[in-house]
Amino acid sequence: MAATDTSIRSSCHCGAITVTVPRLPKFINVCQCTICRRYGAAWGYYPQNEVKIETKPNAVTKQYIWGDRDLSFNFCDNCGCVCYWWPIRPPSxxxxxxxxxxxxxxxxxxxxxxxxDRKFGYSLLISPLRSKDTAHPEDLAKY
Structure with a gap:
């Protein structure tokens, strides 16, 4: 009996960056924080060791890092699609x-x-960063 491949492939619009994961996410988080709602991102979460990231030759992945500097948002330099976020330091x-x-x-x-299932995550709207000085002007957290 042959094993069935259940991996899921995600790619930016131009195909320069491909992310492959072993299965469907448990749920999709349509995060409503100040950055994710602007990106229009809908996150599926996976252990880092289960994610395979590939880039075509000469493709460039750019990063946007803000706030507590816990996460980098990684996007294709060519087509601009946000592909994944990566923890710089564990947020938890x-x-x-x-x-x-x-x-x-x-x-x-x-x-x-x-x-x-898609969940609309509003919890980050009121989760304070380590420092109010790095918060976005629309951050609704109480400091």
């Missing part, structure tokens, strides 16, 4: 969350994700 002391990264599921064939 919870061992289960330390090595987690997010892939932008909006770069996946929507037919594959049709039956995956």
């Amino acid at each position: 002391t919870d061992e289960r969350k330390k090595n987690i990264m997010g892939i932008n599921t909006n770069n996946v064939n929507p037919e594959l994700l049709r039956f995956v």
Whole structure:
């Protein structure tokens, strides 16, 4: 009996950056924080060691890092698509969350994700950063 490949492929518009994960996400988080809602990102979360990131020759992945500098948002320098976020330093002391990264599921064939629950995450709207000085002007957290 042959094993069935259940991996999911995500790619930027021009195809320069491809992210492959082993399975559908448990859910998709349509985060409403000040950056994600502007990106229009819909995150699927995976352990870093389960994610394969490939770039075509001469492709450039750019990063945007802000706030507490916990995460880098990585996007294609050619077409501008946000592909994934990567933890620069673990944002949590919870061992289960330390090595987690997010892939932008909006770069996946929507037919594959049709039956995956979408959650609209508003919790980051009121989660304070380590320093108010690095917060976005629209940050609603109480400091």
